[in-house]
Amino acid sequence: MAAIKFVGIIGVVLLWYFLPGFAEALYPSRILQLALYGILTVISWKILTSKKFVAVDPSNKAVLITGCDSGFGNQLSHKLDALGYTVFAGCLQPDREGAQKLKMSCSDRLMIIPLDVTDDWQVRGAVKTVKENLKDKVLWAVVNNAGVAIFTEIEWCSVTQFQRIMDVNVLGVVRVTKLFLPFIREAEGRIINVASLAGRFTLPAFGAYSMSKKACIAFSDALRQEMAKFNVRVITIEPGLYKTPISETDNLINMNRKSWSETPTEVKDVYGEEYFDAFLKNITEQMKRARPNVNEVIERMLDAVTNESPKSRYVPYWLSKIRLIILAHLPSSVTDKLLNVYMPNIKPSNE
Incomplete structure (x- = not known):
């Protein structure tokens, strides 16, 4: 185990030494470069932090x-x-x-x-x-x-x-x-x-x-x-x-309907009922992405x-780690556009 980890560490050091030029040559796109960095960072972290599992004695x-x-x-x-x-x-x-x-x-x-x-x-x-x-x-x-x-x-x-x-x-x-x-x-x-x-x-x-x-x-x-x-x-x-219960669609829809009903009329008029309905539909779709x-x-x-x-x-879940690394290194102007897909595809009524 120790020998494998030592070889892995040497490999990671060499990989990160040559990575910038390799990534630029292979993937001119900045986003693809970041994706590669993300994947290799997760792999590197796994190698560098891996330890043999020793269980705690639960008896006391x-x-x-x-x-x-x-x-x-x-x-x-x-x-x-x-x-x-x-x-x-x-x-x-x-x-x-x-x-x-x-x-x-x-x-x-x-x-x-x-x-x-x-x-x-x-x-x-x-x-x-x-x-x-x-x-x-x-x-x-x-x-x-x-x-x-x-x-x-x-x-x-x-x-x-x-x-x-x-x-x-x-x-x-x-x-x-x-x-x-x-x-x-x-x-x-x-x-x-x-x-x-x-x-x-x-x-x-x-x-x-x-x-x-x-x-x-x-x-x-x-x-x-x-x-x-x-x-x-x-x-x-x-x-x-x-x-989990937190992502149950019915509860989220009911909470949103209650919030909407208590929202001042002048605010609701800005958004419009059509936008609110689209929002509820969008939330329903997003909750379907919840991992089972x-x-x-x-x-x-x-x-x-x-x-x-x-x-x-x-x-939990390796792909979540990669997404997190990528989002952390992108400018907010880019992340805003990427995350805009989670918004309803409809303009508020006053626009």
Whole structure:
């Protein structure tokens, strides 16, 4: 393994030494050159950061996960329970079907706890519950998975909706992390924050969501540096769009219709009903792009919890990494044109 990695490193060094001239000769187009750089960067990163997997011993370790009613949190709870971890599954609605099915399908090591990450008292109650039930175990990881989304244009996204998404996706992460951090610091464990690729670049109608995920990434970056002195790891999981409750079209359409109905008439007159209908149709089409293989994300979350040497950042799906690299290196004038395909192909009524 060491020999292969050494050869790989030498190959990467030589590749990057000759790459500029090679790329220019082979692909005169700047975009194609960037695509080549993106692909080779991912390959290089894989070679340079590859480590042998060494599993954490789960026998004396507990994990707290938020947002376990459904989606990533629910599935991660199942997987960690099966591996032998003690799981505290935080659920917004602990008496509803999602939480109850989770409890019934797992071992008695898994405990459902009520956890609304926007409620200070409930988060403090969760701390008390975890402390009383840890027994001889340590709190090894906190997975801040709970999140909400709204995909709508800014002019008909109310300030209340901005506040809601920031309270869950940002302040919820801060609340939970700060209160559980003493346990994690004592165990030299890890904080795992589920962010998004939307925190790295922003699509039209993703303004509120991207703002929250950018803030989550900034919080994680600062905390990672501050916690290094305590041997505490801080990790982000940054998936693209996957088929989870967040991407359910009916919910998104209903939220947009509610927002539109509450938008001042003078604003609606600028856009027009035809534009709004086209927007809804476009959102429906975009949600069809959501990747069905949510296991790509769950496997990265599992690695973040169970690997003795986890990465500080996980981006599921290799093509997403390449797109991210390309978009990061293009001027905004170009990215604006590329991302304009996500806008309705119709002009507002006043144009």
